[in-house]
Amino acid sequence: MLTALAQSAFSTWLLSSNSIWAYPTVLTLHTFGMMVLVGAASMIDLRLLGFGRGIPLQSIDRLFRVMWGAFALNAVTGTMLFIADADKRGPSLIFWTKLSFVALGLVMAVLIRRRNFEGGAEPVVISGAVKRLAIVSLLAWSAAITTGRLLAYVA
Amino acid sequence: MPNLANLADLAHLHLLLNHFPTIGTILGLGLLLLSFIRNNEHLKKVSLELIFLIALATMPVYVSGTAAAEALKGQSGVSQEAIVAHNDAALGSFIMMEITGFFAWLALWRMRRIGRFTTGLTYTVLVLTVLTVAAVARAANMGGDIRHPEIEGGQYAGLFGQSSGPGFISAAGIKDYVLQHPYVWPTCETLHFLGMSLMFGVLMIVNLRLLGWLRGMSFAAVHRLLPFGLMGFGVNFITGMFFFIAASEQYTQNVAFHWKVLLLMLAGVNYLVLTVYDEAWALPASADAPLSGKLLGASALVLSVGVMYFGRMLPFIGNAF
Numbered sequence: 208m209l210t211a212l213a214q215s216a217f218s219t220w221l222l223s224s225n226s227i228w229a230y231p232t233v234l235t236l237h238t239f240g241m242m243v244l245v246g247a248a249s250m251i252d253l254r255l256l257g258f259g260r261g262i263p264l265q266s267i268d269r270l271f272r273v274m275w276g277a278f279a280l281n282a283v284t285g286t287m288l289f290i291a292d293a294d295k296r297g298p299s300l301i302f303w304t305k306l307s308f309v310a311l312g313l314v315m316a317v318l319i320r321r322r323n324f325e326g327g328a329e330p331v332v333i334s335g336a337v338k339r340l341a342i343v344s345l346l347a348w349s350a351a352i353t354t355g356r357l358l359a360y361v362a
Numbered sequence: 363m364p365n366l367a368n369l370a371d372l373a374h375l376h377l378l379l380n381h382f383p384t385i386g387t388i389l390g391l392g393l394l395l396l397s398f399i400r401n402n403e404h405l406k407k408v409s410l411e412l413i414f415l416i417a418l419a420t421m422p423v424y425v426s427g428t429a430a431a432e433a434l435k436g437q438s439g440v441s442q443e444a445i446v447a448h449n450d451a452a453l454g455s456f457i458m459m460e461i462t463g464f465f466a467w468l469a470l471w472r473m474r475r476i477g478r479f480t481t482g483l484t485y486t487v488l489v490l491t492v493l494t495v496a497a498v499a500r501a502a503n504m505g506g507d508i509r510h511p512e513i514e515g516g517q518y519a520g521l522f523g524q525s526s527g528p529g530f531i532s533a534a535g536i537k538d539y540v541l542q543h544p545y546v547w548p549t550c551e552t553l554h555f556l557g558m559s560l561m562f563g564v565l566m567i568v569n570l571r572l573l574g575w576l577r578g579m580s581f582a583a584v585h586r587l588l589p590f591g592l593m594g595f596g597v598n599f600i601t602g603m604f605f606f607i608a609a610s611e612q613y614t615q616n617v618a619f620h621w622k623v624l625l626l627m628l629a630g631v632n633y634l635v636l637t638v639y640d641e642a643w644a645l646p647a648s649a650d651a652p653l654s655g656k657l658l659g660a661s662a663l664v665l666s667v668g669v670m671y672f673g674r675m676l677p678f679i680g681n682a683f
Binding site: 245269357 | 547548551552555556558559560561562563564565566567575576577578579580582583584586587590647667670671674675678679
């Protein structure tokens with residue numbers, strides 16, 4: 208199955224086409240999505256950890272939309288990149304570790320939004336539990352980037 | 363992708379640009395001293411802005427210098443030892459210059475928050491600028507020794523002392539360190555991506571506020587986050603220099619790299635304007651930014667995405683791995 212994917216016409220086009228619109232563009236869009244997603248998440252986390260206290264939480268609620276948009280882009284481009292290298296990525300422990308960290312980061316985002324942003328009332332004090340969520344979120348995204356980058360070197 | 367410059371152009375560019383750090387730091391130092399003597403806050407601000415801009419302009423000076431060294435490779439009448447000595451002295455002064463530029467930015471940023479310049483930070487910049495002037499003058503003098511027959515061997519040769527063998531900072535030593543330890547490159551790559559995300563997060567929140575897409579926060583409140591942007595840039599500047607020094611031949615003739623440096627310079631100027639931007643600073647939470655603020659915000663986002671694009675495209679448009 209993985210080999211079949213890796214040998215598909217799509218995979219061959221993506222990897223061997225000389226067009227800048229093939230692999231280079233898909234990879235660049237994936238990097239762009241990562242930068243936007245992790246950038247938005249880290250700003251929300253830093254705010255919850257007490258940096259930029261003057262920023263009302265409601266005013267950065269829209270950053271969650273940015274995150275979901277960027278995640279959608281990376282789910283699509285990531286799937287394309289997976290198909291291209293399915294035989295290598297499929298059995299790779301680092302790859303699945305990366306996906307687990309991405310999932311953890313997304314779960315944190317959902318929990319953080321549910322606890323602080325919904326209902327309209329501005330929390331006066333950010334609870335210790337929410338700060339812990341913010342720290343886990345920062346660590347999860349850092350780990351996702353680290354393992355993702357490692358894929359280019361060790362997997 | 364249109365070519366911006368070949369090696370010979372870059373060698374010319376180096377000869378043109380290399381005067382900026384030398385003259386610029388002396389000018390910056392002079393203005394800063396004058397601002398202390400006259401106790402003029404506005405002049406202090408101008409000199410700190412100038413020092414930041416010179417630190418920015420020193421980046422293309424260093425990278426074009428590496429290209430100039432490649433252009434000179436194998437030419438007669440050129441001493442390779444003089445080039446290596448100049449490169450190491452230049453790298454040392456480059457590091458000093460960037461530290462000075464960072465503190466100049468920090469002083470400007472703090473001034474915004476507390477309404478005046480603090481003595482601690484401004485004197486730190488003053489001392490650093492004095493040290494940078496000395497380091498840059500030494501590097502420039504050693505650069506003059508490379509190919510100036512009227513000086514070479516004359517009474518002015520090695521005015522500031524010629525280094526014998528690698529000194530405290532050696533580009534060759536950094537290159538060996540990066541290339542001989544297989545973990546260094548991937549580690550720097552990872553940090554480069556983390557720094558990029560942090561930097562872009564800050565650029566997004568500040569500039570989307572200016573553009574009016576994020577509402578309900580004063581510009582002063584988001585201004586608090588600007589140091590994180592510069593922190594991300596610092597990480598990327600250091601890791602980026604590791605890449606450049608370790609494998610400079612991948613970058614000096616890489617058109618994507620030329621575009622990346624060019625856009626980075628413009629993004630740096632944009633960031634300085636953002637830091638000291640009076641109209642935005644006065645914006646209350648609910649107010650819309652003026653048109654100039656929106657143009658600034660849009661250009662910041664376009665430029666930073668451009669820097670990312672050409673960075674990612676280094677191996678595809680150019681020849682980097």
